Amino acid sequence: xxxxxxxxxxxxxxxxxxxxxxxxxxxxxxxxxxxxxxxxxxxxxxxxxxxxxxxxxxxxxxxxxxxxxxxxxxxxxxxxxxxxxxxxxxxxxxxxxxxxxxxxxxxxxxxxxxxxxxxxxxxxxxxxxxxxxxxxxxxxxxxxxxxxxxxxxxxxxxxxxxxxxxxxxxxxxxxxxxxxxxxxxxxxxxxxxxxxxxxxxxxxxxxxxxxxxxxxxxxxxxxxxxxxxxxxxxxxxxxxxxxxxxxxxxx
Numbered sequence: 666x667x668x669x670x671x672x673x674x675x676x677x678x679x680x681x682x683x684x685x686x687x688x689x690x691x692x693x694x695x696x697x698x699x700x701x702x703x704x705x706x707x708x709x710x711x712x713x714x715x716x717x718x719x720x721x722x723x724x725x726x727x728x729x730x731x732x733x734x735x736x737x738x739x740x741x742x743x744x745x746x747x748x749x750x751x752x753x754x755x756x757x758x759x760x761x762x763x764x765x766x767x768x769x770x771x772x773x774x775x776x777x778x779x780x781x782x783x784x785x786x787x788x789x790x791x792x793x794x795x796x797x798x799x800x801x802x803x804x805x806x807x808x809x810x811x812x813x814x815x816x817x818x819x820x821x822x823x824x825x826x827x828x829x830x831x832x833x834x835x836x837x838x839x840x841x842x843x844x845x846x847x848x849x850x851x852x853x854x855x856x857x858x859x860x861x862x863x864x865x866x867x868x869x870x871x872x873x874x875x876x877x878x879x880x881x882x883x884x885x886x887x888x889x890x891x892x893x894x895x896x897x898x899x900x901x902x903x904x905x906x907x908x909x910x911x912x913x914x915x916x
Contacts, residue, residue: 674775678783681775682790685768686721689868691718692764694802696757697865698890699724701911704753707745714745716760718768738770754802761801766796789910800867803884805860864906865890879906 675681695716697701706726707714715741717725729739741763748756769791798804861870864884870876875888875895876911880903890895891906898904 676775676788678776678779678787681772681787684775685772685791686794687720687722688718688771689768689794690722690795691724692716692768693800693865693867694722695724695726696761696764696797698907699773700757700908704748707748709745709748711745713743715742716744718751718764718778723824738767740764740767758798761796762796763797763879766844795862795867797867800862800864803882805862861885863890863906864908878903879909881905881909 677683695718703716703724703726712728714726715729717727719725726745729742730736741760744760744763747759751759772787772791773784776784779787795804861876862868862885863870863876864879864882864886866887868887870885875893875898876885877888877891877893877898878885884906887891887907888898893901893904
């Protein structure tokens with residue numbers, strides 16, 4: 666297997682983190698937006714298969730590397746065998762857990778020569794991102810929020826421009842606030858919803874981007890990740906994300 670053994674050989678903390686993010690993004694695509702194709706490729710009748718993520722944000726289901734020892738740590742072997750013996754969501758969660766373990770293994774394989782401070786910095790950078798398991802299962806990491814004793818500020822949060830938890834699933838923005846309050850609104854909005862993550866890419870919520878929520882699974886997505894614009898959202902009565910749409914089609 667040629668593709669799965671290709672390495673970019675990153676050397677600095679920033680390069681290793683960039684490699685980690687690319688591989689993570691590829692695996693997230695396999696388990697979310699490309700899940701139907703991923704499910705199809707994991708045929709239990711085939712030999713032991715692995716899920717690989719690459720630094721260019723692509724993924725691949727393939728046999729493990731033939732060389733011993735392999736150039737890089739190998740992901741979980743035989744993920745296809747359990748596919749039909751478990752509920753689909755449980756199987757995807759299992760693959761997600763093993764994917765997180767493999768991503769950390771590759772990152773710290775590259776970081777083996779880092780000193781203590783560099784390894785700690787790399788881990789802290791990685792730890793700021795939600796895990797693949799968090800994104801696939803919709804779990805929101807626990808995050809402490811500062812207490813805001815500002816009545817006007819609390820009122821602003823309830824009418825933030827794209828606040829997922831406060832608005833309809835189509836994320837339609839309310840009338841714009843007065844000019845002198847607009848900057849404060851964005852800061853407070855991001856602070857309030859900092860534990861909201863995109864169900865496709867896993868990115869954190871930011872007030873300056875359009876978001877849309879699925880009325881079926883209640884996960885939130887960047888509009889750009891699911892190819893929905895604000896104008897198109899205005900005409901959607903009930904939004905279903907790609908994963909829920911595929912489930913309904915199969916049923």
